[in-house]
Amino acid sequence: MPALPDIAPGATADQARAHLEHAGWRLIGTGDWAWVYADPSDTLAARVVPFDPAYRMFAQDCLDGPANRWLPRVDAIVPLARDGFVTVMERLWPADTARADAFCAALGIGNDTGYEPAAGVFDEASDPDLALLADRIRALLARGAKTYSVWGGSDIRAGNVMADASGALKLVDPIFIAGKKIAEAIAAGDVEKLRGFTRGQLEDFLTIAIFSPGGEGQGGRVALLEQVDRLFGGRDP
Numbered sequence: 001m002p003a004l005p006d007i008a009p010g011a012t013a014d015q016a017r018a019h020l021e022h023a024g025w026r027l028i029g030t031g032d033w034a035w036v037y038a039d040p041s042d043t044l045a046a047r048v049v050p051f052d053p054a055y056r057m058f059a060q061d062c063l064d065g066p067a068n069r070w071l072p073r074v075d076a077i078v079p080l081a082r083d084g085f086v087t088v089m090e091r092l093w094p095a096d097t098a099r100a101d102a103f104c105a106a107l108g109i110g111n112d113t114g115y116e117p118a119a120g121v122f123d124e125a126s127d128p129d130l131a132l133l134a135d136r137i138r139a140l141l142a143r144g145a146k147t148y149s150v151w152g153g154s155d156i157r158a159g160n161v162m163a164d165a166s167g168a169l170k171l172v173d174p175i176f177i178a179g180k181k182i183a184e185a186i187a188a189g190d191v192e193k194l195r196g197f198t199r200g201q202l203e204d205f206l207t208i209a210i211f212s213p214g215g216e217g218q219g220g221r222v223a224l225l226e227q228v229d230r231l232f233g234g235r236d237p
């Protein structure tokens with residue numbers, strides 16, 4: 001196995017990304033929040049985020065909890081500046097959509113963004129790890145809902161199911177905080193909704209992938225940053 005990337009704890013997400021690129025890792029995926037890199041041997045993946053409390057809960061659960069055949073193997077969580085972090089895990093590939101849909105349906109947890117899994121036959125549904133996985137995800141969903149006023153919920157859908165080199169399915173990004181609600185609360189000056197976040201966290205939120213160059217939210221970023229400044233000055237919400 002290749003060495004884990006030696007990212008200095010406390011680096012920013014930008015510094016971590018530059019470090020990975022310098023070490024020959026390639027960008028293989030970008031989501032709303034994260035940048036994901038593969039090492040030169042295509043064995044490991046490193047998912048970089050400046051801020052992402054929902055994925056942090058999930059990655060920590062993968063790292064600390066018992067192995068489950070439907071979860072990616074997480075090797076390390078490297079803390080970055082403030083609440084940023086890099087998740088070093090097994091390198092995965094896109095999964096067959098029909099199999100991924102059938103897996104989501106068999107798991108039996110709906111999706112809170114409107115996705116409906118296409119019905120399909122899942123021939124591995126009797127696997128005990130599937131029920132254990134559903135229990136773990138439900139526990140994370142309950143914890144998230146209790147902790148965050150802008151909690152999103154489940155994002156279990158075929159697009160968040162990948163496959164390892166042998167074709168085994170892995171659930172990669174099952175729970176979310178509603179980034180849209182954070183942005184809307186900032187824009188609307190809804191201080192109550194933002195309570196619990198620090199000013200620094202809101203600034204870091206405005207640097208996740210969707211707000212960076214090429215991202216869908218880039219156009220609105222500066223206005224939101226100014227609004228954070230206007231609302232909180234030097235204070236936290």
Ligand SMILES: Nc1ncnc2c1ncn2[C@@H]1O[C@H](COP(=O)(O)OP(=O)(O)O)[C@@H](O)[C@H]1O
Pocket residue numbers: 028029030031032033034035036045047055072089090091092093159160162172173209
């Ligand atoms: N372990 C991995 N190996 C390879 N690609 C991955 C891995 N994890 C995620 N990706 C890719 O990176 C993209 C973004 O990752 P994801 O964790 O879903 O972040 P986001 O929260 O930004 O959607 C995914 O859609 C997928 O294509």
Ligand SMILES: [Mg+2]
Pocket residue numbers: 031160173
């Ligand atoms: Mg995703």
